[in-house]
Amino acid sequence: xxxxxxxxxxxxxxxxxxxxxxxxxxxxxxxxxxxxxxxxxxxxxxxxxxxxxxxxxxxxxxxxxxxxxxxxxxxxxxxxxxxxxxxxxxxxxxxxxxxxxxxxxxxxxxxxxxxxxxxxxxxxxxxxxxxxxxxxxxxxxxxxxxxxxxxxxxxxxxxxxxxxxxxxxxxxxxxxxxxxxxxxxxxxxxxxxxxxxxxxxxxxxxxxxxxxxxxxxxxxxxxxxxxxxxxxxxxxxxxxxxxxxxxxxxxxxxxxxxxxxxxxxxxxxxxxxxxxxxxxxxxxxxxxxxxxxxxxxxxxxxxxxxxxxxxxxxxxxxxxxxxxxxxxxxxxxxxxxxxxxxxxxxxxxxxxxxxxxxxxxxxxxxxxxxxxxxxxxxxxxxxxxxxxxxxxxxxxxxxxxxxxxxxxxxxxxxxxxxxxxxxxxxxxxxxxxxxxxxxxxxxxxxxxxxxxxxxxxxxxxx
Ligand code: BES
Ligand code: MN
Ligand code: MN
Numbered sequence: 001x002x003x004x005x006x007x008x009x010x011x012x013x014x015x016x017x018x019x020x021x022x023x024x025x026x027x028x029x030x031x032x033x034x035x036x037x038x039x040x041x042x043x044x045x046x047x048x049x050x051x052x053x054x055x056x057x058x059x060x061x062x063x064x065x066x067x068x069x070x071x072x073x074x075x076x077x078x079x080x081x082x083x084x085x086x087x088x089x090x091x092x093x094x095x096x097x098x099x100x101x102x103x104x105x106x107x108x109x110x111x112x113x114x115x116x117x118x119x120x121x122x123x124x125x126x127x128x129x130x131x132x133x134x135x136x137x138x139x140x141x142x143x144x145x146x147x148x149x150x151x152x153x154x155x156x157x158x159x160x161x162x163x164x165x166x167x168x169x170x171x172x173x174x175x176x177x178x179x180x181x182x183x184x185x186x187x188x189x190x191x192x193x194x195x196x197x198x199x200x201x202x203x204x205x206x207x208x209x210x211x212x213x214x215x216x217x218x219x220x221x222x223x224x225x226x227x228x229x230x231x232x233x234x235x236x237x238x239x240x241x242x243x244x245x246x247x248x249x250x251x252x253x254x255x256x257x258x259x260x261x262x263x264x265x266x267x268x269x270x271x272x273x274x275x276x277x278x279x280x281x282x283x284x285x286x287x288x289x290x291x292x293x294x295x296x297x298x299x300x301x302x303x304x305x306x307x308x309x310x311x312x313x314x315x316x317x318x319x320x321x322x323x324x325x326x327x328x329x330x331x332x333x334x335x336x337x338x339x340x341x342x343x344x345x346x347x348x349x350x351x352x353x354x355x356x357x358x359x360x361x362x363x364x365x366x367x368x369x370x371x372x373x374x375x376x377x378x379x380x381x382x383x384x385x386x387x388x389x390x391x392x393x394x395x396x397x398x399x400x401x402x403x404x405x406x407x408x409x410x411x412x413x414x415x416x417x418x419x420x421x422x423x424x425x426x427x428x429x430x431x432x433x434x435x436x437x438x439x440x441x442x443x444x445x446x447x448x449x450x451x452x453x454x455x456x457x458x459x460x461x462x
Contacts, residue, residue, distance in 0.1 A: 001140075001143075001145055001451050001452060001455055002143065002145065003143060004139060004448055004451060004452075005448065007139050007142075007143065008139075008444055008447055008448055011135075012444065015135050015443070015444070015447065016107075016118070016440065016443075018048070018131070018135075019105075019118065019123075019127065019128055019131050019443070020105045020118065020120075021044075022041070022044055022045075022048075022087075022122075022127050022131060023103065023105040023118065023120040023121070023122055023123060023127055023128075024103055024104070024105065024120075025037050025040055025041045025044065025103070026089075026092075026102075026103045026121070027040075027041040027087055027088050027089055027122070027127075027156065028088070028089055028090070028091050028092070028121075029065060029088035029089075029156055029157050029158075029159050029160045030090070030091055030159060030160050031091055038065050038087075038088060038156050039065070039066070041087045041088075041156065042059055042065065042066050042068050042087060042154075042156055043059070045068045045087050045134075045154050046058075046059055046068050046070070048131070048134050049068065049070035049134060049137075049152055049154075050070070051138070052134045052135070052137040052138040052141065053072060053137060053138060053140075053141025053142070053146075054070035054071060054072050054137070054150070054152065055071065055072050055073070056070065056071060057069070057070035057152075058070070060168065062157075062164035062165070062167065062168055063164050063167075064156075064157050064160075064163070064164040065088065065155070065156030065157050065164070066156060067153060067154070067155045067156070067164075067165060067168055068087070068152070068153075068154040068155075069151070069152065069153055069154075069175075070151070070152040071149070071150060071151040071152065072137075072141070072146065072149065072150050073149045074146060074148070074149055075148075075149070076149075078147070078148045078149055078458065079148045079149065079179040079180070079457060079458055079461040080148065080149040080150070080151060080177065080178045080179050081148060081149070081150050081151070081178065081179070081180055081181075081182050081453075081454060081457065082150075082151045082152075082153060082176060082178035082180070082181045082182070082415075082417070083133045083150065083151070083152045083153070083154075083181075083182050083183070084153050084154070084155075084181055084182070084183050084185075084407070084411070084419075085126050085129065085130030085133060085152075085154045085155075085183065085184065085185060086126045086130065086154065086155050086156065086157075086158035086159070086185065087126075087127060087130065087154055087155070087156050088155075088156040088157060088158060088159050088160070089121045089122035089125070089126075089127065089159065090121065090122075090125070090159050090431075090432045092121040092434070094434065095434075097434035097435070098434045098435055099119070099435055100119055102120060102121035102434075102436075103120065103121060104120070105118050105119060105120035105123065106118070106119050106120075107119070107440070108437075110437070112191065112426060112428055112439070113437070113439040113440070113441065113442075115439065115440050115441045116439075116440045117429075117437040117438060117439045117440060118437060118438050118440065118443070119435055119436070119437040120436065120437075121436055122436070123429075123436050123437050123438035124425040124429040124431050124436060124437065124438035124442075125185065125425070125431035125432065125436065126158070126184075126185045128425075128438035128443055129184035129185055129423065129424060129425060129438070129446065130154060130184065130185070132184055132424065132443060132446035132447045132450060133152070133182070133184065133450060134152075135447045136446075136447050136450035136451050136454075137150060137152075139447065139451055140451050140454065145451065145455075146454070147454050147455050147458040147459075148454055148457065148458040148461075150454075151176065151178060153165075153176065158185075158405070158407070160367070161366070161367030161368075161369075161406070162369075162406060162407045163367065165407055166407065166410055169407070169410060169411065169414050169415065170414055173414060173415065176415055177415070178415065178417055179417060179457075179461065180379070180380040180417055180418060180419075180420060180457060181408075181411050181415070181417055181418070181419040181420070182380075182419075182420050182422065182450075182453065183405070183408070183419055183420070183421050183422070184421075184422050184423055184424060184446060184450075185405055185421070185423065186200075186401050186403065186405075186421045186422075186423030186425070187401065187423045187424075187425040187426055187427055187429070188396075188399075188423055188424060188425070188426065188442075189270060189271060189397060189399060190271065190426070191426070191439070191441065191442075192392070192394070193270075193271055193394070193397065194388040194392040194394055194396040194397070195270070195396050195397040195398065195399040195423075196376075196381065196384050196385065196388070196396045196397075196398055196399070196420070196421065196422060197399055197400070197401045197421035197422075197423055198373060198374050198375075198376060198381075198398040198399065198400055198421075199299065199300075199336070199371065199372060199373040199374070199399075199400030199401060200371055200372040200400075200401055200403060200404055200405050200408060200421070201299070201302070201333040201334055201335060201371050201401070201402055201403065201404050202333070202334030202335070202336075202338060202340050202368070202369055202370045202371035202372075202404060202406065202409070203331060203332070203333060203334060203340060203367070203368050203369050203404040203406060204331070204332040204334060204340045204341075204343045204344045204347065204365070204368040205329070205330070205331045205332075205365075205366040205367055205368055206329075206330050206331075206332075206344060206347060206348070206363055206364065206365050206366060207327065207328070207329050207330075207363075207364045207366060208233070208327065208328050208330060208351060208361065208362065208363050208364070209325060209326075209327050209361070209362040209364070210229040210230075210232055210233045210236070210325065210326045210327075210355070210359050210360070210361050211229060211324060211325050211359060211360045211361075211362075212226060212227045212228065212229040212232070212322070212323075212324060212325070212358065212359050213226050213322070213324055214324060215324055216312075216321050216322065216323050216324050217321065217322040217324075218320060218321070218322075219320040219321055219322045220320055222322055223322060226322065226358065227356065227358035227359045228322045228323075229311060229322075229323055229324065229325055229326035229359055230311045230312050230323060230326040232326070232355070232356060232358075232359050233309070233311070233326040233327075233328060234309075236351065236354055236355065236361075237306055237309075237328060237330075239354060240304055241304070244289065244290035244291075245287070245288055245289045245290060246289060246290075247302065247303075247304050247332075248350075249304075249346050249347055249350045250346065250350060251346050252302070252343065252346060253302070255337040255338050255339070255342075256301075256302060256335055256337065256338060257300075257335060257336050257337050259300055264296065267295060267296065267299075267300070267400075268293065268295075269397075270295065270397050270399060272294070272295055274286065274294060277294065280428060288301075289301055298402040299399075299400040299401060299402045300335055300400055301335065302332060302333055302334050302335050302338060303332065303333045304330065304331075304332045305330070305331055305332075305333075306328050306329070306330055307329040307330065307331050308328065308329040309326075309327070309328040309329075310326070310327050310328075311323045311325055311326030311327055312326070329366075330347075332347065333402060333404065334370075334371050335371050336370075336371045336372070336373045337371075338371065339370065340368035340369055340370055340406075341368065343368075344365045344368060347363065348363040348365070351363050367406070368406065369404060369405075369406015369407070369409065369410070370406065370409035370410075371404070371409065372405075372408045372409045372412070372419070373400070374418055374419065374420070374421075376398050378418050378420075379457065379460045379461060380418050380420040380457060381398075381420060382456070382460055383420075383453050383456035383457035383459075383460050384396070384420050384422055384453050384456075386452070386456040387422075387449045387450070387452035387453040387455075387456055388422075388449060390449075390452050391445060391448050391449045391452065392445070392449075401421075401423075405421075408421075420453070422446075422449065422450070422453065424442040424443070424445060424446040424449075425438060425442065426439070426442070
């Protein structure tokens, strides 16, 4: 494509400033106190899509936060790319661990980002990565090089489960009709190792509640004689893994796809340095399921993790008490073929079964979603690979990610099209953590690579 590097060079400062403005709006979907900010972000996205050359842009109302939809149809006979992204962000807490306020973006250099990185909640997940697509669109329309039709669908509820988007997709099949779905909401292996995500894990998220006595008790007067819900809960949770770190829920592994020796050997070729991995996290050893490597444990294997646990007295000093209730939030990452609703049911049945007499256990399912795998011989994958080849000078490595974007499998089910996951973030960019950031190099490389995807996808579709 003509002049893409030149265009980026000329407009670089504006590209950065526009993203910074977007990052200043605290679009935290999980916290209703930020409702107006989430809505304001949708308006800002609408304006940016209009400016980028979309012909019609609308804010589509849902029962939750709106979906911003925009399109530019240049020729019905040409292929259509549907771009998906999300404008909502994770809550930024704990705030005291941020080196600068999460919604006051700053640019700082780091070892991995010598050219600077933007620090702010949402910088990488997903405002920064979503906005690369808006700027790539601007480049293609401004220079008259848009090779095909484009549809944008940017939602505001990804971080809380996308339940309203699921309804929107089911109800708007014709409107959303496309030949390929393009998403930048994942990562790449390293700055000089481009990769295309070929798999996402599914998710089942539950909350559990253990109730013992009808009130909090003196731990001396009653201790030893009644079940302590916190003791019981931690014991039950501990029993969910065996000595090999296999999950003990009956039936949990029944549908897990076992990769062949060849596939595992292929995976092992991806560059990975265990020493650096441990060093980056300040841990002496890695930990996980026996028989699998670190990269396998966090991508092709299912997991069960406690995300939060509470109950009893956690204030200053000591209080001698046996709490009436204990709680935990538990997530299970799933691999292709495991059905999240079935797994949620297996968990519920098992967890209620192992509860000892003297406590009542409740399991409340939250959200979930199916995993996803996509082949590397599709036109979409090939087009993405060619685009990376041009901008990085290297063939990208296919990589299965451990993260989840549950809506992707629903896209395939409802819209019958494949999703190409072109991520430009690094695992060390601290998404969902304090000090989230996104490299300027990555941001601009994304803007440079995306138009080439359009070009090759259109050519290969002929
Ligand atoms: N963008 C992430 C998912 C992701 C990140 C996938 C990096 C692969 C690599 C997304 O915003 C996210 O955080 N998803 C949630 C699930 C959702 C239902 C809350 C997740 O994975 O925890
Ligand atoms: Mn995301
Ligand atoms: Mn996220």
